[in-house]
Amino acid sequence: MSIQFKQHTLPNGLTIIAEPNPDAHTAAVGYFVKAGTRDEDHALMGVSHFLEHMMFKGTTRRTADDVNREFDDMGANYNAFTSHEMTVYFAHVLPEFLPAAVDLLGDILRPALRDEDFDMEKNVIIEEIGMYDDRPSWRLQDQLLEEFFGVHPLSYRVLGTVQSVTDLTATQMRDYFEQRYSPDNIVVSAAGRLDFDRLVDDVAKITEDWKPTGARRVYKDPIFELSNRKIEDERTSRHYIGLMCPGPSAQDMDRYPAKVLADILGDSDGSRIYWSLVDPGHADEADMSILPYDQTGSFFAYASCDPEKGDQVQAILEEVLDEAGEGLTGGELERAKNKLATAATLQGERPAGRMQGLGGQWLYQGEYTPLSEELARLMAVTREDIVRVIEKYRFAPRTILSLTPPRGA
Structure with missing residues (x-):
């Protein structure tokens, strides 16, 4: 029996999608909320991530200890994450525990949001900000996004700042939650061995009192x-x-040749940037990737090196970009496509990986693309496609930011 895609929208607007696979030995489910840092007001920066933490602090039905214990009793591999564009709560379990996981995840998405929990967790968030601020690569990333996107909300910091988190009130968080955690702004994605009709019934039951807000x-x-x-x-x-x-x-369909191009230029092993910077010993790390966002996107390149080699490394990095279309060989193209196809296939073989791929795909495209079609689009990329993308974007204008020790340090 081949894998089939299933989709159903509840009366309250919540969409359920799944790829049931009778040959799988596990099942995975995730609640994908189209609420991330870019949906925040500047004064509330970090509220999406803070709210993710609060989801695990208990509900009217469960204490925080109950939440953790029930996940553990299922043997679940569970977690949550917040990005600039979504917040996701998921669990990977044995098939017999899928209904319990659906109920538990749905329940925590209607948290108690108690003032005492909010005040305590605020300190945890501030400590987390300090922990990441101790990492130079993280500081670089945050500041680079601020410079690249400017006043656009994609420049906001996912964790927020110490000031924005300190100033945030529980009332402001509740207001944000009421608006953004609307059923018509949520997709439930599942994959693996599952009964889709049972999944729909279970999701409908746990979300029957959720009221849509028309969040956009x-x-x-x-x-x-x-x-x-x-x-x-x-x-x-x-x-x-x-x-x-x-x-x-x-x-943008150009995301496929852009992925191949980024791999040719900047894969962490065997790319042009690798052979130009890492292999000769100029840099200890160097890579490049494509970051496709909702309705916009970017290329991102990174390198770290000895301070005295900083200018040389940057010059070589830019030279690789400037000469991206020169000498592009069929061997480079095939190697990149094969690596990307292998990575996508390996992710798709696990229910958790396929569940996450489906959920993200639906939030961005609002439609289903089978893995086989994704791979076909990737493998169909030609040299002409890559040259067209290079000529279209020309890796410009460039925002370049360097962190370096003070002179004489």
């Missing part, structure tokens, strides 16, 4: 400008370089 994402076009800045950072002993430039969005 506000889209603004980013304004990109040329920038090349170096920051002396006394907390680092290495030189870190981040480069961003416009690229295809998550809805």
